[in-house]
Amino acid sequence: MPSIEPSLQDSLVSSLIRRVFISAGHIFIRRLEKAADRASEANRETLRKILQRNQNTRFGREHAFAQALASPDLESAYRQQAPVRRYADFEADIERIKRGESNILIADAVTGIAASAGTTGAMKMVPVTAAHLRPAVQFMGMMEGTIAHRHFLGGQPRQKGICLLSYAGKPLETESGLKVGAASGMGIKKMKPMLHHIWVSPPDTYTVEDDATARYLHALYGLRYRQTEYVIATFAPYVLQWIAVMLDWWEELVEDIELGTLSQRLVLPEDTRKRLEAGLTPDPRRAAEVRRAFEAGFEGILPRLWPNLKYIDSVVTGSFAIHQPALNYYAGGVPLYSSFYGMSEVSIGVGLWPDRLGEYMLFLGAAYYEFIQVEDGEFAGDHPDAPPRTVTLEDLESGKYYEVVVTTYAGLYRYRTGDVIKMVGHYKSAPVIQFSHRRGLAMDLVSEKTTEQQVRAAVEGLLPAWLGERAALRDFTTSGDVDSIVPQYVFYLELIGLHHEKAKATLDEAAALIDKALRTSNYLYYRCRKRGVLGAPKVKLVEPGTFDALQSRLVERHPTQNRTQIKIPVNLKAKELVSIMEDRVLAESMHSRLSAAD
Ligand code: AMP
Numbered sequence: 001m002p003s004i005e006p007s008l009q010d011s012l013v014s015s016l017i018r019r020v021f022i023s024a025g026h027i028f029i030r031r032l033e034k035a036a037d038r039a040s041e042a043n044r045e046t047l048r049k050i051l052q053r054n055q056n057t058r059f060g061r062e063h064a065f066a067q068a069l070a071s072p073d074l075e076s077a078y079r080q081q082a083p084v085r086r087y088a089d090f091e092a093d094i095e096r097i098k099r100g101e102s103n104i105l106i107a108d109a110v111t112g113i114a115a116s117a118g119t120t121g122a123m124k125m126v127p128v129t130a131a132h133l134r135p136a137v138q139f140m141g142m143m144e145g146t147i148a149h150r151h152f153l154g155g156q157p158r159q160k161g162i163c164l165l166s167y168a169g170k171p172l173e174t175e176s177g178l179k180v181g182a183a184s185g186m187g188i189k190k191m192k193p194m195l196h197h198i199w200v201s202p203p204d205t206y207t208v209e210d211d212a213t214a215r216y217l218h219a220l221y222g223l224r225y226r227q228t229e230y231v232i233a234t235f236a237p238y239v240l241q242w243i244a245v246m247l248d249w250w251e252e253l254v255e256d257i258e259l260g261t262l263s264q265r266l267v268l269p270e271d272t273r274k275r276l277e278a279g280l281t282p283d284p285r286r287a288a289e290v291r292r293a294f295e296a297g298f299e300g301i302l303p304r305l306w307p308n309l310k311y312i313d314s315v316v317t318g319s320f321a322i323h324q325p326a327l328n329y330y331a332g333g334v335p336l337y338s339s340f341y342g343m344s345e346v347s348i349g350v351g352l353w354p355d356r357l358g359e360y361m362l363f364l365g366a367a368y369y370e371f372i373q374v375e376d377g378e379f380a381g382d383h384p385d386a387p388p389r390t391v392t393l394e395d396l397e398s399g400k401y402y403e404v405v406v407t408t409y410a411g412l413y414r415y416r417t418g419d420v421i422k423m424v425g426h427y428k429s430a431p432v433i434q435f436s437h438r439r440g441l442a443m444d445l446v447s448e449k450t451t452e453q454q455v456r457a458a459v460e461g462l463l464p465a466w467l468g469e470r471a472a473l474r475d476f477t478t479s480g481d482v483d484s485i486v487p488q489y490v491f492y493l494e495l496i497g498l499h500h501e502k503a504k505a506t507l508d509e510a511a512a513l514i515d516k517a518l519r520t521s522n523y524l525y526y527r528c529r530k531r532g533v534l535g536a537p538k539v540k541l542v543e544p545g546t547f548d549a550l551q552s553r554l555v556e557r558h559p560t561q562n563r564t565q566i567k568i569p570v571n572l573k574a575k576e577l578v579s580i581m582e583d584r585v586l587a588e589s590m591h592s593r594l595s596a597a598d
Contacts, residue, residue: 013197014160014196014197014198015157017194017197017198018145018157018158018160018197018198019157019158021141021142021145021146021194021198022142022145022146022149022158024142025142025143025144025145025146025147025149026146028138028139028142028143028146029143029146029147029352031365032143032350032352032361032363032364032365033428035364035365035430036361036364036427036428036429036430037428037429038429039362039364039393039428039429039430039431040392040393040394040429042364042365043364043368043369043392043393044074044075044368046364046365046366046367046368047074047075047078047368047407048069048074050367050368050407050408050409051065051068051069051074051078052065052069053106053107053108053409054105054106054107054411055069056103056107057103057104057105057106057107057411058093058103058104058105059093059104059105059411059413063081063082063413064081065078065081067081068080068081075392078407079370079390079414082413082414083387083414084372084387084388084390084405084414084416085413085414085415085416086415086416087124087415090105090411090412090415093105093411094113094125094126094127097110097113097127097178097411098113098125098174098175098176098178099174099175099176100174100175100176100177100178104411105127105410105411105412105413106127106129106409106410106411108129108130108131108409109129109130110127110128110129110178110410111128111129111130111133111178111186112127112128112178112179112180112181112186113125113126113127113128113174113178113179113180113181114126114127114128114180114181114182114183114186114344114345115180115181115182115344115560115561116182116183116343116344116345116561123558123560124344124345125180126183126344126345126410126411126412127410127411128183128186128410129409129410131409131410132183132346132408132409132410133183133186133190135347135363135365135366136183136340136342136347136366137190137191139339139340139347139350139363140188140339140340141191141194141198143350144232144313144339144340145158145198147339147351147352147354148230148310148311148313148337148339148354151354151355152229152230152310152311152335152337152354153229153310158229159227159228159229159308160197160198160199160200160225160227160228160229161198161199161200161228161229161230161231161232162199162200162201162218162221162222162228162230162231162232163188163195163198163199163200163201163206163218163231163232163233164215164218164231164232164233164234164238164239164242164564165185165188165206165232165233165234165562165564166185166188166206166207166208166214166562166563166564167181167182167185167186167188167189167206167207167562168185168206168207168208168209168214168563172559172560180560181560181562182344182560182561182562182565183344185562188206192206199232200218200221200222200224200225200228201217201218201221201222202221202275202276202279204272204275204276205217205218205221205276208268208272209267210266210267210268211552211555211563212245212267213266213267213268215241215242215245215246216245216249216253216263216265216266217266217276218242219242219245219246219249219253220253220256220257220262222306223246223253223257223286223290223305224257224283224286226286226289226306226307226308227306227308228306228308228309229306229308229309229310229311230309230310230311230312230313231302231309231312231313231314232312232313232314233313233314233564234314234315234562234564234565235314235315235320235564235565235567236314236315236316236320236323236324236327237320237323237475237547237551237567237568238314238564238565239312239314239323239327240323240326240327240474240475241548241551243301243302243330244545244548247294247298247301249263249265250290250294251294252265253290254287254290254291254294255287256280257283257286257287257290258282258283258284258287258288259282260280260281260282260283261277261280262276262277262280290305293305298330299329299330299332299497300329300330300331300332300333301330301332302330302331302332302334303331303332303333303334304332309334310334310335311334311335311336311337311354312327312331312334312335312336312337313337313338313339314327314336314338315338315340315341316336316338316357316358317338317357317358317434317435318358318434318435318436318437319435319437319438319452319456319567319570321358321456321460322456322459322460322473322475322476323473323475324336325463325470325471325472325473326472326473326474326496328472329470329472329496329497335354335355336357337351337354337357338351338357338358339351339354340360341360341363341433341435342363343417343419345406345408345410345412345415345417346366346367346406346408346412346415346417347363347366347367348360348362348363348366348367348369348404348406348417348419348421348433349361349362349363349421349433349435350363352427358434358435359424359432359433359434360432360433360434360435361427361430361431361432361433362393362430362431362432362433364430367406367407367408367409368406368407368408369393369404369405369406370390370391370392370405370406370407370414371390371391371392371395371396371402371403371404371405371421372388372389372390372391372402372403372405372416373391373400373401373402374401374402374403374420374439375401388403388416390405390414393429393430393431396423396431397423398423398424398425399422399423399424400422400423401420401421401422401423401436402420402421402423403416403417403418403419403420403421403439404417404419404420404421405417418438418439418440419435419437419438419439420436420437420438420439421433421434421435421436422434422436436453437451437452437453437456438452440452442454442455442478442570442571443455443478443480443489443570443571445480445482445487445488445489445534446487446528446533446534447524447528448522448524448525448527448528448534449522449524449525450518450522450525451522452570454517454518454521454522454525455478455518455570455571456570457517457521458513458514458517458518458521459473459476459491459493459514461513461517462510462513462514462517465513466503466506466509466510466513467495467499467502467503467506468499470497471495471497471499471503472495472496472497473493473494473495473496474494474495474496474544474547475494475547475568476491476492476493476494477491477492477547477550477568477569477570477571477572477581478490478491478492478570478571478572479492479571479572479573479578479581480571480573481538484535486532486533486534486535487533487534487535488534488535488536488537488538489534489537489538490537490538490539490540491510491511491514491537491538491539491540492540492542492546492581492585493510493539493540493541493542494541494542494543494544494546494547495541496544500541500586503541503587504541504586504587507539507540507541507587507588507589507590508589508590510539510589511536511537511538511539511589512536514537514539515529515536515537518537538588538589539588539589540581540582540585540587540588540589541585541586541587541588542581542584542585542586543584543585543586545584546580546581546584547568549580549584550568550577550580550581551563551566551568553576553577553580554566554568554577
């Protein structure tokens with residue numbers, strides 16, 4: 001069992017393994033760079049491989065893959081044979097796969113079912129195969145480290161980092177025995193024997209059921225390891241949740257470091273507790289250092305705790321940009337890096353340039369990519385009678401927005417991901433993209449069609465204008481109040497830092513700013529406000545810890561989801577979830593719901 005005080009031999013082995021990973025990462029990156037030299041061809045080759053593998057499946061026969069493969073224009077022939085589809089169109093086939101039927105969508109062995117997006121939309125389940133997981137595992141396990149090694153570490157030997165991923169939870173099983181769980185969990189499980197060579201926490205911590213306990217343990221092992229160089233997690237809110245545990249429990253953490261113990265508060269099976277305790281030794285010197293760092297306050301705490309911390313890798317762009325100020329508040333200048341863009345269904349982008357936050361090169365080879373141009377907002381070209389026209393890589397134009405359509409190794413053919421990206425340029429001949437937003441409406445109380453992007457932009461712009469540049473939100477969500485004569489939106493905000501008093505006194509101002517932003521970005525909203533059919537939004541400030549409580553409830557409601565990946569919905573519909581917010585309101589705006597837009 002790995003101890004946190006590894007022997008010299010163990011350290012040498014770990015250091016060697018990290019070097020091997022970095023070298024392997026170089027090879028994969030070189031391969032990607034070569035693909036970037038001839039992006040369209042590489043994309044076509046991926047399509048050819050996928051169709052060849054699956055031409056004798058039921059879907060492959062029904063859609064004449066063999067004929068497309070024989071055509072001189074593979075892409076056009078494929079497009080003619082297979083229509084663009086949404087998740088619902090695959091559901092019946094996926095059900096058959098779950099029952100254990102083979103050769104339905106894919107010839108490869110299905111190793112599990114990835115469950116996803118239970119909080120952002122309807123639950124989706126997609127088959128998982130080795131070829132499907134491979135790109136994400138290669139990226140997160142190797143390429144990410146190599147890019148960081150070049151960029152943040154100046155090529156120096158890499159130390160360990162704190163990884164906040166998890167593969168806890170008993171996966172559900174389908175009737176045929178296929179495991180249903182999160183794709184990221186399946187990915188890290190594959191790397192199990194390697195984990196303690198690259199990350200500070202022992203393998204047992206990644207399977208801990210109780211989330212607060214898991215976060216505490218990653219903090220404890222991280223804090224014991226002064227040389228920690230990075231923190232890695234999927235999405236930014238989870239990093240904030242982890243920091244919240246450290247701030248709430250820091251005195252216990254210091255004591256555990258000092259004495260080489262594990263707090264009795266932790267919820268752990270006895271055998272796991274024993275194994276973990278056996279690897280701990282007292283470290284009073286480090287405990288004193290950690291105590292001094294916490295006593296100096298929470299702003300900029302991370303580099304005080306870890307003087308060698310070089311970066312925090314987590315998705316902080318797109319819908320998660322709202323979390324940047326909060327992370328920066330704690331990170332005190334340590335750079336944020338969004339290394340990967342993907343979803344359970346497919347890997348889409350790789351962040352090759354850490355200093356260009358949110359820009360990704362299309363992950364050539366991970367899937368076959370097409371795009372639907374999104375014009376003038378969400379709905380152009382999306383008429384139910386008109387099948388959307390896709391364009392290929394050559395046709396992408398910088399500055400324009402597109403929904404990503406993929407053909408994957410795991411049996412999704414011309415699948416509309418629902419993610420809209422912005423094309424920002426090229427690397428060699430490969431598209432460089434930014435995540436923009438998820439397609440669809442966030443809120444539509446009075447048919448005013450407010451998109452997630454518009455809501456997020458309104459809240460993102462709010463804080464600097466309302467409370468100043470240094471204010472930061474822990475998180476936000478909304479709900480629709482339809483019980484009153486005039487329906488209105490309620491915005492729930494949780495702040496971090498020291499702005500509570502000023503915020504409480506000026507909530508009307510916040511409501512007016514949100515209203516103004518929505519009126520400017522959404523003409524239909526403006527019209528509804530002007531006509532008085534939609535009231536002015538209400539802003540409610542909720543107490544610290546509210547979003548942790550909401551997150552915990554979402555984890556319980558979605559047992560097949562990876563808890564580190566559950567996203568706070570922009571709009572809460574379930575009464576039970578809205579009452580978690582309502583029970584913790586500190587203050588609310590008084591702005592009249594009847595006040596119309598100017
Ligand atoms: P899941 O299927 O639970 O892994 O969630 C995938 C979703 O997370 C995507 O559809 C995106 O909406 C979002 N996402 C993933 N990576 C990024 C990224 N790098 N930037 C912005 N959003 C992302």
